[in-house]
Amino acid sequence: MTDDALRRTTLHDWHISASAKMVPFAGYDMPVQYKDGIIAEHHHTRNEAGLFDVSHMGQIILHGQEAWKRLAAHVPSDVMGLKPGRMRYTTLLNDWGGVIDDLMMVRPDAGNDLWVVVNASRKEVDLALLRKNMPGDKAEVPARDLIALQGPKAAKVLRQYCPQSAELSFMYATFTGIGNIPVMLMRSGYTGEDGFEISVETKRTLDLVALLSKSPEVKPVGLGARDTLRLEAGLCLYGHELNEKITPVEANLNWIISRQRLSEGEFSGASILEAEMLNMPERLRVGIAVDGRAPAREGAEIRNAEGRPIGIVTSGSFSPTLNKPIAMGYVEHGYSEPDTQLQLIVRGHPIPAHVAPLPFVAHRYARKMAA
């Protein structure tokens, strides 16, 4: 694909004027970093507030119970019981329990709309599934962008323009305004930090970004740091930790599976997930700490201490927070306990590593305290 064929987000020119290095990502021309670079942008998000253009992601609004049921037929979580103002992370599954996509489902108010936020690379596949045997207008793709504001200063910044944001806890959502800009606001993100994801009409995106950028705490952060942040936070990336041949049980996402929905069995792959939860899956997603300085990359073979191949690295990078290489990957059942000794094959040589608990860097979400 030539660069000309790449799609552009509303903020494309804004990225260029902010000295972004643009790269192709999921069919879009996206900023991988700005002038400060990935490591500085990563630290800025952990210490201040990072502004991310994630408008390449898909937003779908399901209108009415029939459309919600269509989604529910493919997810292991409770869809119909999602309370107004709440949101949930889940996966869209095929008949074998494999992950078609991972997504956020969001119910901003008590109305009949369920919002779904999906991966850029999967939105056509998801939409085809959600529209199957359904009138197309029941699964609407609105002309909206998605902006994430992430980091310990995000709440302070947003409160200036949106007092209501202070009342929102992690994984809650609402319709509100930021200044005079109407938004669907979510207290969520994919960095492990407190923060917000903001759905805004495309005609107001530039206004929103200009407003948020007024705060000295806010700097733009590219997809490069987004990846190191989510890896430190132990979060899955579609196409790496997740694909159609991996189940959510293997991906160590059992917490998204509703026990009631599993016992009812009325979603794709339910019996397979149930069997895996009883018998343990053949492989499991784990965090891997690399001993030494050489990063192990996606595709690196994982061997046990005796040198037998037992798995593969699905994401590998350098952790700016821990100042050492970290990775995630899949290992055979029996090798997933923290501190299990492993070898990773990098450029033909085994390097020592061990299973590490996830997340690598503690989450700092603004959770609602139990009463």
Next chain:
Amino acid sequence: MTVKFTKDHEWAKLDNGTAIIGITHYAQNALGDIVYVELPEVGKKVGQGKEAAVVESVKAASDVYAPLSGEVVEVNTALKNDPSLINSSPQDKGWFFKLKVANSNEFNALMDDAAYKKHTGE
């Protein structure tokens, strides 16, 4: 001392039969933050254009090719603890290794500063 360049963005500085080797400012800028470097062992014989070192940015690993044939006589051990020297000082403190050069004609055939600038479109 003359500095010469390769199309793969290495530089070589020749002095009395020994060449200092590194990657250019253009290369470090394209790679981004460098977090790891794998250097050849002292005593290793390398051929011109062959893989001699590996440099890793946050995103990916890249090969560094020997601009000249020769024997590695010294490596920059400071890079082990601080690979970011390649970003901050690519053509000075961020040098990779020194080669005892086998054939100085190879050096003369490399790009000079003007040709390299043209190559990178500066």
